[in-house]
Amino acid sequence: MQRQHDRKASKRRDQFTEQEKQSRINHSKRSVGKHEVWSWTAATKQSLCLMWQTVKVQLMLSMSFLVAVVWYCRRLYSFLAQLLKRWSIYLQRKLIRNLSVLTEVDLLGYSAREWKGETKQAKHMREAYEELFWSYHIKYLRQVRRDNYCVLRAVLFQIFSQGIPFPSWMKERDILKLPEKLLYSQGCNWIQQYSFGPERYTGPNVFGKLRKCMETLKTNWTEISATKNNEERANMCNTLFSDESKEHKLYEAIKFIMLYEVVEAYEQIKNREEPVHNLFSLLLARDSSSDPLSFMMNHLNSIGDSICLDQVELFLLGYLLEVKIRVYRLHRFNTEEFQVNYPDEYRREWNEISLLTEDDRYYHIPLFRM
Numbered sequence: 253m254q255r256q257h258d259r260k261a262s263k264r265r266d267q268f269t270e271q272e273k274q275s276r277i278n279h280s281k282r283s284v285g286k287h288e289v290w291s292w293t294a295a296t297k298q299s300l301c302l303m304w305q306t307v308k309v310q311l312m313l314s315m316s317f318l319v320a321v322v323w324y325c326r327r328l329y330s331f332l333a334q335l336l337k338r339w340s341i342y343l344q345r346k347l348i349r350n351l352s353v354l355t356e357v358d359l360l361g362y363s364a365r366e367w368k369g370e371t372k373q374a375k376h377m378r379e380a381y382e383e384l385f386w387s388y389h390i391k392y393l394r395q396v397r398r399d400n401y402c403v404l405r406a407v408l409f410q411i412f413s414q415g416i417p418f419p420s421w422m423k424e425r426d427i428l429k430l431p432e433k434l435l436y437s438q439g440c441n442w443i444q445q446y447s448f449g450p451e452r453y454t455g456p457n458v459f460g461k462l463r464k465c466m467e468t469l470k471t472n473w474t475e476i477s478a479t480k481n482n483e484e485r486a487n488m489c490n491t492l493f494s495d496e497s498k499e500h501k502l503y504e505a506i507k508f509i510m511l512y513e514v515v516e517a518y519e520q521i522k523n524r525e526e527p528v529h530n531l532f533s534l535l536l537a538r539d540s541s542s543d544p545l546s547f548m549m550n551h552l553n554s555i556g557d558s559i560c561l562d563q564v565e566l567f568l569l570g571y572l573l574e575v576k577i578r579v580y581r582l583h584r585f586n587t588e589e590f591q592v593n594y595p596d597e598y599r600r601e602w603n604e605i606s607l608l609t610e611d612d613r614y615y616h617i618p619l620f621r622m
Contacts, residue, residue, distance in 0.1 A: 350494040352397040353409045356619055359385050359393050377610065380585035384608070384618065388580070391621035398614045401449065401556045403607070404503045405493070406615045407569060407577060410605040412476045413489045419574035427470055427505075430512050431462040438515055442545050446511075448504050449556025462508055468498055469505035500556070507552050510568055515544045531567045531595060538564070560613055566594040576604045580618060583610055 363381035367374040384390040396406045410416075417423075434440050446458050448465075472492055479485040492498060517532035519525075541547035555561060561569060570577040570593075577594040584590045608618045 350496070351490060352405055352493045352496075352499060353489075353617065354395045356392040356394050359391055359618075362393060362395075376585060377582055380582040380590075383585065384580060384582075388618075389620050390580075390608075390618040392619040393608060394617040394619065396614070396616050399556075400554075400558060400560050401500070401503045402613075403561050403566065403615050404506055404555075404569075405499065406607055406617055407573070407575070407605060408502055408506070409489060409493055410617060411573065411575065411603075412473065412492070413486060414603065414605070415477050415479065415485055416575065416603045416605075417477045418473060419572065421574075427509065428463060428466050430466065430508070431459045434512055434515060435459065438519070440515060440544070442548075445553075446508070446548060447553035447557070449500060451500075452553075452557060462504070465501040465505040465508065468501035472498070472502065503556055506569070506573075507555055509572055510565070511544065511548055511552055513568070513572055514541075514547055518544050529571060531564070531571060535564050535568060563594075563612070567596075570594040570598070574599070574602050576602050577607060578604060579607045579609060579615075581609055581612065583612070 359381060363378050367377040367381075396402055396409070431443070434443055444456060444458050446462070448461060476485055476488050476492070479488060514532065514535065517528045518536060520528050521532070521536070535541055535547070536543070540550040551559075551562075551565065555565075566577060566579070576598045579592050579594065581590055581592060606618050606620075607615045609615045
C-alpha cells in the first residue's frame with residue numbers, strides 16, 4: 253500500500269514537474285515572441301527616427317536656403333528699385349534742366365502757385381489769368397526758360413511744333429549765302445563786330461560762325477516742317493530745344509536775318525528806291541538804331557546776353573517770319589494793350605502764334621482748349 257501510494261505521489265510530482273516545464277517553455281516562448289516584437293518595433297522606430305532626423309536636416313537646410321534666397325531677392329529688388337528711382341530722378345532733372353520749353357501745366361494752377369498772397373499785384377495777375385481761362389479759352393501754358401533768348405525761343409518753338417514752313421521770301425533765296433552777300437555786295441566790313449549773344453564773339457571768323465548758324469536754322473526748319481506726324485514732330489522739337497548749342501545757333505541766325513533785312517531797307521531808304529514797310533522807318537528813327545551798324549551794336553549784339561527783343565523788334569520778327577504774333581500782356585490787364593499783335597498789319601494767309609508775358613521781358617506759350 254505504501255509503495256502504491258509512493259508511486260502515485262511520484263507520478264503526480266512528475267506530472268507537476270512536466271506541467272511546470274511545459275509552462276516554463278510556453279512562458280519562455282511567449283517571452284521570446286514579445287522580445288522579437290519589441291526588437292522589431294524598436295528597430296522600426298529607430299529607423300524612422302533616423303530617417304526623420306535626416307529629412308529634418310534636409311528640410312531645415314532647404315528652408316534656410318529658401319529664406320536666404322527670398323531675403324537676397326528682396327534686398328536685390330530693393331536695391332534695383334532704389335537704383336532705378338535715383339536714375340529716373342537724375343534723368344528727369346537732367347531733362348527738365350536741359351529742356352528749354354517745359355511740358356504743359358494747368359493755367360490756373362500755375363497762377364495760384366506763382367501769385368500767392370493778397371497784394372494788389374498778385375490779385376491783378378490772378379484776375380488776368382482767370383480772364384484768359386474763361387474768356388480766351390487758354391487752359392494750359394508751357395513755361396519757357398527765362399533768359400535773354402526767351403522770346404525768340406517761344407516764337408521758334410511754336411513755328412517748329414506747328415510745322416509752319418519757311419516764309420515766302422526765304423524760299424526764294426539761299427539764306428546760307430546771306431553773310432557773304434552782306435559783306436561782298438553790301439560792303440559791310442563792320443559785320444566782323446557781330447557778337448553771338450553770351451559768347452560776345454567778334455573777329456575774322458564771324459562769317460564761318462554765321463554760316464553754321466544759318467545751316468542749323470535751314471536744316472532743322474526744313475526737316476521739322478516736312479514732318480507731318482504731330483507726335484514725331486513734337487519729339488523732334490523736344491530734342492532740338494534740349495540742345496543748348498543748337499538752340500543758340502537758331503537764335504543767332506534769326507538775329508542775323510533781322511540785321512540783313514534792316515541793311516536792305518536802309519539801302520532802299522537811302523537810295524530812295526521802292527517804299528519799305530513803315531516798321532523799318534520806325535526802327536531806324538530811334539537814336540540808338542539810326543543805321544544798321546548802330547542797330548547791331550546797340551541792340552542785336554546784346555540780345556541773348558543782357559537784353560531781350562523790345563516791342564519794335566517784335567514787329568520786325570513777326571514781319572520777317574511771316575507770322576502774326578499775338579501777345580497777351582498780363583500786366584496790361586483791363587487796358588487796350590492787354591492783347592497786342594506783332595505786326596499789327598499782317599496778311600490773312602499768315603499763321604498765328606501766341607505768347608503770354610507778365611512783364612514784356614519773359615514769355616510763355618499759352619495753349620488753347622475749348
